[in-house]
Amino acid sequence: MLNAEMSQATLPNLTGIVDANRRTDLVMAGIGISVLIIAMSLLAAVVIDLIVGGWPRLMNPDFYLNFPSRHPLKAGIVSAWVGTILVMLVTAGIAIPLGVGAGVYLEEYAARNWITDFIEINVSNLAGVPSIIYGLLALGLFIHGFGLGETILTAGLVLALLILPVIIVSTREAIRGIPLDLREAAYGLGADKWQTVRLYVLPAARSGILTGTIVGLARAIGEAAPVITIGALTFIAFLPPSPLQASPPFINFEWLESPFTIMPIQMFNWVSRPQAEFHINAAATGVILMLMTLAMNGIAIWLRYHLRRQIR
Amino acid sequence: MTQKIFHDQHVTQLSPKTEPPPHAQRESLAAEIRKLSFWYGETQALKEITLSIAYRKVTALIGPSGCGKSTLLRSFNRMHDLYAGNRYSGEICLFPENHNLIELDPFMVRLRIGMVFQKPNPFPKSIFENVAAGLRIQGVQNKKLLSDRVEQALRDAALWEEVKDRLSQSAYGLSGGQQQRLCIARALAPQPEILLLDEPTSALDPIATAKVEDLITDIRNRFTVIIVTHNMQQAARISDFTAYMHLGKLIEFAPTGELFTTPQETLTRDYITGRFG
Missing domain, CATH: 1.20.5 (Single alpha-helices involved in coiled-coils or other helix-helix interfaces)
Structure with missing residues (x-):
C-alpha cells in the first residue's frame, strides 16, 4: 500500500x-x-x-623542378622542398634522440627532488615560448656564438629546440601510461632499469612517443619565424650538395653547411609580392606543404600499425 | 623426517629464541626467515616474522586481507626496493649458502628467485619471447639452449601442447588462464631457486584455476614454491606447509594437514572455520 x-x-x-x-x-x-x-x-x-x-x-611539373625566379610562371619550389626535407632530417635526427632520452631520464631515472621539479616546470614552459624567441636564441648562440652560419644545420638545430619540449612531454606521458604490472614483471625476472626500459617499457610506449614526435615535427615543418630570424635566404638558385655521392664513403655532410630556404619562407616571400601571379605560386606551395605534413602523418600511422604487429 | 623437523620448527618458532638450525636441518630448507620486519614508510607491515621454507615443497601463506602475506612474499625478491620509503630489518637466509637476501643486491636476488603476480602480466611480445625473457636478461644467446629451456618451462607450466604451434604469435592472443600459465613458465624458465606465487589464481575462472593448481602439484618436487592465497581450500589442496598470518604477525606455521585439522591458536581456528576474514 x-x-x-x-x-x-x-x-x-x-x-x-x-x-x-x-x-x-x-x-x-x-x-x-x-x-x-x-x-x-x-x-x-x-x-x-x-x-x-x-x-x-x-x-605544372616545372613548378616542382624550377628554382625561384623573377617571372612568376617560371618560378618553382625545388630549393624550398629540398631545403624543408633536409632541415626536417636534421631536426628529427637531433630532437628525437634528445627528447626521448630526456623523457626517459626524467620519468625513470631522475630522483624526485626540487631540481627535477624545476626541470619539469621549465620543460613545460618551454613548450609555450613563442617560436621567434627560439630564432633570436639561435641567432645569438648558434650563429654569433658558435659561428655555424645561416645553414641547414642551424635551422635544424633551432627547430629541434622548438619541438624538444613536445617530444619530452609526450615521451613521459607514454612511459607513464605503461602499467606497473609490466615493469614488475621485468624487474621480477632480474632485469635492471635499463633492460626494463629498453626491452619492455620503450617498445610498449613507442606508439605514444611516435605520435608526440609527429605532432612536434608537423609543427616544425610549418615554422617560418625562427628560420627567418636566423637569416635563411628567400631567393636561392642552387641546391645543397647531395648527401649521397658516387665515391666512398658514399655519404657526405657538406649539405649541413649549405645555405637554404624552406617551404614556409618561400610561401611568405611570394605572398608578400604585389603581383597576383606570385600569389598563385604561394597557394600551390601551401598545398604542397600540407601534403608533406599529411605524408609525415601517414608514415607515422603506418609505422605505428607495423610496430604494433611486429613483435618478434 | 621433514615433517618432524618442521613440527619442531613450529614449536621453537613460538618461543622467542631464533638460533640458526643445525646443519642437518638446513639441507631440507630452501630458506629461513629470521625476525623479519618491514615498514612501508612509517607503517610496520611485518612484525618479526620467523619462518622456514622447506626445500622443494609448497609453502602457503594465508590470512585475512592486510595481514602482510603479500608483503612477506614480495620481500623475497625485493620488489619493495622498487619504491621509495620502504625498509626491512631481520634476515631472509637462502640455503645452502646462508646468504641474507635482504643484504644482497636486489637485482641479484631477482635473478635467483622467480615471481608470478596476481594478474597475468605477459610482455607485449611473442609467446616464445615471453618465456625466454628471463634467460635473455641473464644474457643467454645460444638458440638451442633458449629453445630447450622455453620448451621445458612451457611443459612445466602445462602450456606446451596448447601453444607449441604458435610460439611466434603475440602472448596477448592467449586466454587469461593461459596467460597466467605463460607467466609461470616465464618465471620457471631461468630455473629459480624459489618460485613466488602471489594469489596466482585470483583473476582466473575455476577451470583455469584447477589447471594452475595441477601444474603446481606437478612441479612441487622440483621447485621450492611459496604461494600466497586467499583461498583456504587452495592452500589445503596444494601446499605441504601453511603459515597463517594476522596483522603482520605469523600466528601459526605447521604442515598443512595439521594446521587445517588441529589448529593450535584461536585466531587460526576462527579464520579457517570462517568466523572472520
Whole structure:
C-alpha cells in the first residue's frame, strides 16, 4: 500500500528527470555538431581555396623542378622542398634522440627532488615560448656564438629546440601510461632499469612517443619565424650538395653547411609580392606543404600499425 | 623426517629464541626467515616474522586481507626496493649458502628467485619471447639452449601442447588462464631457486584455476614454491606447509594437514572455520 503510493508519487517525477536529461543530451549534441561543422568548414574553405588558387601551378611539373625566379610562371619550389626535407632530417635526427632520452631520464631515472621539479616546470614552459624567441636564441648562440652560419644545420638545430619540449612531454606521458604490472614483471625476472626500459617499457610506449614526435615535427615543418630570424635566404638558385655521392664513403655532410630556404619562407616571400601571379605560386606551395605534413602523418600511422604487429 | 623437523620448527618458532638450525636441518630448507620486519614508510607491515621454507615443497601463506602475506612474499625478491620509503630489518637466509637476501643486491636476488603476480602480466611480445625473457636478461644467446629451456618451462607450466604451434604469435592472443600459465613458465624458465606465487589464481575462472593448481602439484618436487592465497581450500589442496598470518604477525606455521585439522591458536581456528576474514 505504502509502496504503491510512493511509486505513484515519484513516478511522474522520474519521467521528468529522464526527459530533462534527454533534452540536455540533445542540446549538447547539437552544440557539438555545429561547432564541428563551423571548424571543419573553415578548414575545408582554406584547403579548397589554396587548391583552387594554386591549381594552374600545381598541374605544372616545372613548378616542382624550377628554382625561384623573377617571372612568376617560371618560378618553382625545388630549393624550398629540398631545403624543408633536409632541415626536417636534421631536426628529427637531433630532437628525437634528445627528447626521448630526456623523457626517459626524467620519468625513470631522475630522483624526485626540487631540481627535477624545476626541470619539469621549465620543460613545460618551454613548450609555450613563442617560436621567434627560439630564432633570436639561435641567432645569438648558434650563429654569433658558435659561428655555424645561416645553414641547414642551424635551422635544424633551432627547430629541434622548438619541438624538444613536445617530444619530452609526450615521451613521459607514454612511459607513464605503461602499467606497473609490466615493469614488475621485468624487474621480477632480474632485469635492471635499463633492460626494463629498453626491452619492455620503450617498445610498449613507442606508439605514444611516435605520435608526440609527429605532432612536434608537423609543427616544425610549418615554422617560418625562427628560420627567418636566423637569416635563411628567400631567393636561392642552387641546391645543397647531395648527401649521397658516387665515391666512398658514399655519404657526405657538406649539405649541413649549405645555405637554404624552406617551404614556409618561400610561401611568405611570394605572398608578400604585389603581383597576383606570385600569389598563385604561394597557394600551390601551401598545398604542397600540407601534403608533406599529411605524408609525415601517414608514415607515422603506418609505422605505428607495423610496430604494433611486429613483435618478434 | 621433514615433517618432524618442521613440527619442531613450529614449536621453537613460538618461543622467542631464533638460533640458526643445525646443519642437518638446513639441507631440507630452501630458506629461513629470521625476525623479519618491514615498514612501508612509517607503517610496520611485518612484525618479526620467523619462518622456514622447506626445500622443494609448497609453502602457503594465508590470512585475512592486510595481514602482510603479500608483503612477506614480495620481500623475497625485493620488489619493495622498487619504491621509495620502504625498509626491512631481520634476515631472509637462502640455503645452502646462508646468504641474507635482504643484504644482497636486489637485482641479484631477482635473478635467483622467480615471481608470478596476481594478474597475468605477459610482455607485449611473442609467446616464445615471453618465456625466454628471463634467460635473455641473464644474457643467454645460444638458440638451442633458449629453445630447450622455453620448451621445458612451457611443459612445466602445462602450456606446451596448447601453444607449441604458435610460439611466434603475440602472448596477448592467449586466454587469461593461459596467460597466467605463460607467466609461470616465464618465471620457471631461468630455473629459480624459489618460485613466488602471489594469489596466482585470483583473476582466473575455476577451470583455469584447477589447471594452475595441477601444474603446481606437478612441479612441487622440483621447485621450492611459496604461494600466497586467499583461498583456504587452495592452500589445503596444494601446499605441504601453511603459515597463517594476522596483522603482520605469523600466528601459526605447521604442515598443512595439521594446521587445517588441529589448529593450535584461536585466531587460526576462527579464520579457517570462517568466523572472520
